[in-house]
Structure formats: structure tokens, C-alpha cells
Amino acid sequence: xxxxxxxxxxxxxxGPGPSDVSPRVLSALGRPTIGHLDPEFVQMMDEIKSLLQYxxxxxxxxxxxxxxxxxAGMETCFVNLVEPGEKVIVCVNGVFGSRMVxxxxxxxxxxxVINDExxxxxxxxxxxxxxxxxxxxxxxxxxxxxxxxxxxxxxxALCAIAQENSALSIxxxxxxxGGVELKVDDWGxxxxxxxxxxxxxCVPGISPISFSAKAVEKLTSRKSKVPxxxxxxSLVMGYWGGTGKRSYHHTAPVNSLYALHESLVMLQxxxxxxxxxxxxxxxxxxxxxxEKLGIAFVVEEQYRLPQLNTVxxxxxxxxxxxxxxxxxxxxxEIGAGxxxxxxxxxxxxxxxxxxxTENVTLCLAALADVLVTE
Ligand SMILES: *Cc1c(COP(=O)(O)O)cnc(C)c1O
Numbered sequence: 001x002x003x004x005x006x007x008x009x010x011x012x013x014x015g016p017g018p019s020d021v022s023p024r025v026l027s028a029l030g031r032p033t034i035g036h037l038d039p040e041f042v043q044m045m046d047e048i049k050s051l052l053q054y055x056x057x058x059x060x061x062x063x064x065x066x067x068x069x070x071x072a073g074m075e076t077c078f079v080n081l082v083e084p085g086e087k088v089i090v091c092v093n094g095v096f097g098s099r100m101v102x103x104x105x106x107x108x109x110x111x112x113v114i115n116d117e118x119x120x121x122x123x124x125x126x127x128x129x130x131x132x133x134x135x136x137x138x139x140x141x142x143x144x145x146x147x148x149x150x151x152x153x154x155x156x157a158l159c160a161i162a163q164e165n166s167a168l169s170i171x172x173x174x175x176x177x178g179g180v181e182l183k184v185d186d187w188g189x190x191x192x193x194x195x196x197x198x199x200x201x202c203v204p205g206i207s208p209i210s211f212s213a214k215a216v217e218k219l220t221s222r223k224s225k226v227p228x229x230x231x232x233x234s235l236v237m238g239y240w241g242g243t244g245k246r247s248y249h250h251t252a253p254v255n256s257l258y259a260l261h262e263s264l265v266m267l268q269x270x271x272x273x274x275x276x277x278x279x280x281x282x283x284x285x286x287x288x289x290x291e292k293l294g295i296a297f298v299v300e301e302q303y304r305l306p307q308l309n310t311v312x313x314x315x316x317x318x319x320x321x322x323x324x325x326x327x328x329x330x331x332x333e334i335g336a337g338x339x340x341x342x343x344x345x346x347x348x349x350x351x352x353x354x355x356x357t358e359n360v361t362l363c364l365a366a367l368a369d370v371l372v373t374e
Contacts, residue, residue, distance in 0.1 A: 011327070014353070014363055016126035016308060017132070017175070018149045018204045019351035021259075025202050027256050028262035029290050036252045039042065044261055045240060045252070051264035052208050055177060055200075055272065058184035062211040064240040065260055066193070067253050069195055070174040072231065073193030075103060075172045075208030080211075080219050081139065081191060084108035089130045092120040094146035095338055104141070107227065118340055119310070121303045122153040124161065131165045140170050142310075145176035147198070148338045150154040150310035150347060151303050152180060156187045163188050168215055169198040174198055177208065179279045179307035179351060180266055190215040196256075199307055200354035201262035201280070201295045205256055223326070279306040282355040286348065289364035293371065298345050306349065307355065309348040310341065314371065322370050327359065330366040 013020045036039050052063050066073050078100070082088060086109045090100050093116040104111040112134055114126050122142050131137060140162040144155045155171060162169040168190040179199035184192055184215050190212040197204035211219070211233070219226075219233060225233035230250065239249035267275055283306030287297070290311060298310040313319050319336065323346070326332045335347035348363060 004354065010329060011331045012089040012359055012362060013333050014349045014359060015333050016300060016347050016349055017195070017351060019199070019307075019349055020201065020354040020359070021203055022201040022263065022266060024266060025259045025262045025353075028258040029203065031258050033254050035249065036254055037246055041252075042246055044257065048257060048261050048264065049240070051261070051268060053208065055208070055264060055267055056184045056210045056313070057182065057186065057272070058210050058212075059211055060184065060210045062216055062237065062241070064209060064236070065196075065257065066207040066209055066236075067250060068207060069197070069205050070193065070195030070207050071099070073174070073195065073209050074099065074172060075228070076207070076209055076231045077193050078107060078141075078234065079189040079231050080101040080226050081168065081170065081235045082107050082109045083222060084222055085337045086138045087112060087134060087136060088128060088141055088170075089114060089134070089137055091116065091127065091140075091142035091153070091158075093120060093122055093149065093151060094118055094143065095148035096143045096146060096174070100141045100143070100172070107123070111371045116257075117201045118121060119149050119298050120150060120300075121151050124154060124157050127158060127161055131161065131167070137165060137167050138153060138171055140165075143172040144182065145173070145180065145305050145308070147308055147347075149341070150299050150305045150308040152176070152305050155182070155189070159189050162190075168195055168212075168218060174207075175305065175308060175351070176277055178272075179355075180305065182275055184210055184212075190211075196260055196263070199275075199352045199355075200260070201266065202257060203259050205253065206260050208260075255288050266355060274327040279350060279355045281354065282306070282350045282357065282360055283309065283362045285357065288361065289360065290367075293364070293368055297339065297365075307349060309350065309353045310337070310345050311348060312339075312345055314341070317371065319346070325370050326366055330362065332366050334363070
């Protein structure tokens with residue numbers, strides 16, 4: 001058998017990510033590959049830094065893109081900051097909070113876990129209490145937008161608690177960046193990571209991060225070496241940072257960074273507030289249509305993520321069969337439920353370029369068709 005070129009069927013991506021990639025971003029990927037130390041490329045990296053500072057709403061000098069997906073951004077924050085034996089209060093209200101715990105434990109640090117029920121936000125009062133009950137806590141880690149459940153937590157309030165207790169905050173903004181309000185400097189976030197493939201309309205595989213001056217100080221005053229060579233920011237910064245001269249650390253994913261650059265230019269041109277509003281508007285359209293179909297939301301209204309809608313599968317409906325029909329007959333992907341929501345809920349994403357009227361219309365029409373014939 002001769003294997004030939006791969007041409008995927010174009011799909012509409014309305015799951016938990018990757019989400020629809022803008023055609024502008026896809027065409028940026030096809031531009032000529034140049035050397036990763038070419039002055040033109042270095043200048044583009046500088047532009048990515050300032051575009052990311054805008055997206056994150058920060059002046060943090062250490063703002064850059066890790067050459068790997070969101071999970072590597074998570075790991076970058078933990079391996080650079082958390083040292084063996086240190087205490088971290090970590091909030092778990094879904095899959096990604098549990099992964100933070102895993103990161104902390106693998107570093108030989110002490111995770112003080114605060115559990116909240118899936119489908120509910122991080123309980124601010126429990127976090128306050130955990131700081132009272134434990135002395136010398138160095139960090140507070142939590143997920144701003146839990147993609148496994150579709151819940152938004154109050155990052156501003158949580159970071160304020162960290163600050164009052166002289167702890168550094170580590171925030172997962174993989175699904176929140178570009179989709180809902182997020183203000184790194186105003187909220188006093190110390191270390192934050194995101195992903196290219198959720199609300200940025202970009203291809204998967206890149207993780208924007210930003211560290212505050214306090215986080216950089218923690219990094220530079222470490223007693224032990226950063227246990228990961230690839231993710232050690234003191235080395236990576238020689239590549240991404242400084243004025244003019246760059247030293248080789250690894251080969252940047254050149255074309256993927258063109259894509260990220262294009263997606264961030266689009267975000268800048270649209271305006272952050274407008275992007276947040278677009279996600280909200282499309283969410284409201286989707287919500288109105290789903291309610292007409294008798295489909296209810298899992299999460300209480302005030303905590304819902306506009307970009308990730310977790311809804312109850314109607315009684316008697318075959319979860320897998322419906323998702324398969326949507327994919328085969330409508331080229332539409334929606335997400336399955338995770339954990340306790342497996343088989344009980346769908347996750348309908350409206351992230352980045354997927355947050356458009358035509359997507360909402362397609363999804364509602366397809367669901368209406370499929371549920372009638374079920
Ligand atoms: C998707 C996601 C991640 C992981 O990102 P990858 O790019 O899949 O590695 C981490 N945290 C949250 C909240 C996510 O939604």
C-alpha cells in the first residue's frame with residue numbers, strides 16, 4: 001500500500017479545544033520558514049512578547065511563548081517556582097486542578113488540596129481558611145476557567161488572598177485568555193500560563209506565559225536548580241529575552257509562531273474587551289437556542305464560561321451516537337463530558353474563531369435535527 005498525502009475533512013470545532021482556527025492564522029502558517037535567529041524572526045518574537053503583554057494586560061518583562069502546549073506552560077510555572085518541601089495551596093474543581101496537584105507532588109513539594117465539587121467554582125472562603133490553618137504557604141494555585149466543567153472562578157479575589165498572605169499566585173488561563181476578562185497586573189497574578197488553541201483562534205502547540213517581578217525574584221533566588229532543562233526559564237530567557245543578542249536554546253516552532261503572531265494581531269485589532277463581549281454574545285445566542293430545545297446547563301448562571309457550555313444530555317438520548325452523527329453528517333465536533341459528567345453532559349465550545357453566529361446556528365440546527373431523529 002502506498003501512503004498518500006493527508007487531507008483531513010474540514011470540521012467545525014465546538015468542543016473543549018482545539019477550537020476553530022482562523023483562516024488568517026492558517027495562511028500565516030504557510031509563509032516561508034526562516035532561521036530562528038534571523039533578525040526578522042527575532043523582531044517577530046519581540047512583537048509576540050508585546051502582543052502577549054496586551055493579551056494578558058501586563059507589563060511583565062518575562063512574557064513569552066513556551067514552545068509546547070498548555071500542559072507545558074503549566075509545568076513551566078511549577079518547575080521554575082516551586083522547590084522541594086514548599087507548601088502550595090491548590091484548588092481542585094475539575095481535571096486541570098488535579099494536574100496541578102500532580103505537578104506539585106512530583107516536585108517533592110507539599111500540596112494542600114482544596115476540593116470543590118465539579119461544576120462549582122473555587123470557594124474563596126475555603127482558601128482563606130486554608131491560609132489560616134497553614135503557616136508559611138508559598139503559593140496559591142488554581143484554574144481560572146475549568147474546561148472540564150465550564151466553570152469560571154474568581155481569579156481577582158483569589159489572587160488578592162494570595163497577596164494578603166504573602167504567597168505567589170499561579171494561574172491556569174488556558175481557556176480564559178481572550179475569552180473572558182483577565183487582568184494580570186490589576187489582579188496581581190504572579191505566574192500565568194495559557195494555550196494557543198482555545199480562545200486565541202490559533203493552532204495547538206504553543207503556551208503563552210507571564211511572570212511578575214516577584215515570581216522572577218523567586219526564580220532567581222532558588223536554592224536548587226530548576227529540575228527541567230528544557231523548561232528552565234533562566235535559560236529560555238537568553239533566547240526570548242534581552243535586547244538584540246539571542247543565544248540558541250532550542251529551535252523555535254518557527255511557522256507556529258507566525259500563526260500565534262497572526263492570532264494576536266487579530267486579537268489586538270478586534271480589541272480585548274470586544275473579544276470578551278463576542279464570546280458572551282454568542283454564548284447568549286447558544287443558550288437561548290438550547291433552552292428552546294429543552295437542554296439545560298449544568299453550571300449556575302453566574303459561574304458559566306461563555307466559551308465552554310456544559311449542558312445536560314436530555315433523558316433517553318444516546319451520548320456517543322449523537323456526537324458521532326454530528327461529526328459524520330454535519331462535520332461538527334462537540335465535546336463529551338469528563339469524570340462524573342461522562343455520558344451525562346456535553347461540552348459545547350465557543351472559543352476564539354468558533355465564537356461566531358454561523359457556528360451557533362449550525363450547532364443548534366444540527367442538534368435539533370439529530371435529537372428529533374434519535
Ligand atoms: C486545554 C487545557 C490545558 C492543557 O492544554 P494543552 O494544550 O492541551 O496541553 C490546561 N488547562 C486547561 C484549563 C485547559 O483547558
